[in-house]
Amino acid sequence: MFRSGAFVAEHVSPTTDEQVQPNGVDLTLDIVFEQLEPGRIGRDGKQIGDRVARPLEELEQKDPDTYYLPKGAYVARYGERIEIPEGHIGFVYPRSSLMRNSCMLNTAVWDAGYEGRGEGLLQVHHDVEIARGARIAQLVLAEADHEDVYDGSYQGENLE
Numbered sequence: 804m805f806r807s808g809a810f811v812a813e814h815v816s817p818t819t820d821e822q823v824q825p826n827g828v829d830l831t832l833d834i835v836f837e838q839l840e841p842g843r844i845g846r847d848g849k850q851i852g853d854r855v856a857r858p859l860e861e862l863e864q865k866d867p868d869t870y871y872l873p874k875g876a877y878v879a880r881y882g883e884r885i886e887i888p889e890g891h892i893g894f895v896y897p898r899s900s901l902m903r904n905s906c907m908l909n910t911a912v913w914d915a916g917y918e919g920r921g922e923g924l925l926q927v928h929h930d931v932e933i934a935r936g937a938r939i940a941q942l943v944l945a946e947a948d949h950e951d952v953y954d955g956s957y958q959g960e961n962l963e
């Protein structure tokens with residue numbers, strides 16, 4: 804069973820009332836990265852390629868604190884700390900307005916026991932402007948059986 808937005812909000816911080824949806828909690832955009840170097844997925848381990856944070860505004864007449872993204876693929880870091888409670892699995896979906904603007908967020912499985920500020924693949928199929936702190940995605944939680952809890956290399960990532 805999928806949990807209510809109010810339940811999900813207990814595991815996402817910080818959250819405002821505006822972020823709490825009937826079936827989940829909206830996640831905001833914190834930082835956009837561009838990958839510079841190839842990564843590697845091996846049979847035994849992996850390596851994330853070097854990346855650089857994209858500048859927020861390049862021209863003075865543009866809105867401050869806004870990403871002006873040309874067509875391409877970026878890694879987006881969410882603004883919220885997420886904790887996937889035991890007995891659950893998390894899924895992140897793009898906000899539909901992002902999709903309606905020809906952009907997409909590709910995401911993977913959020914494991915029980917994971918805690919951190921995670922990332923998603925932001926695919927920009929048409930140039931778009933996204934303000935830093937704008938809502939771009941929604942996290943939902945479903946009840947799920949599992950034996951172990953998450954203990955991988957991304958545990959506790961991006962928490963200051």
Ligand SMILES: O=c1ccn([C@H]2C[C@H](O)[C@@H](COP(=O)(O)OP(=O)(O)OP(=O)(O)O)O2)c(=O)[nH]1
Pocket residue numbers: 895909910911912913914915917920921922923953954955956957
């Ligand atoms: O779109 C997603 C999906 C998941 N995660 C977080 C939560 C998840 O629990 C963690 C690890 O994901 P996964 O298990 O897919 O990582 P991996 O590539 O298998 O690496 P590791 O074995 O080190 O965990 O990353 C994200 O940040 N973004």
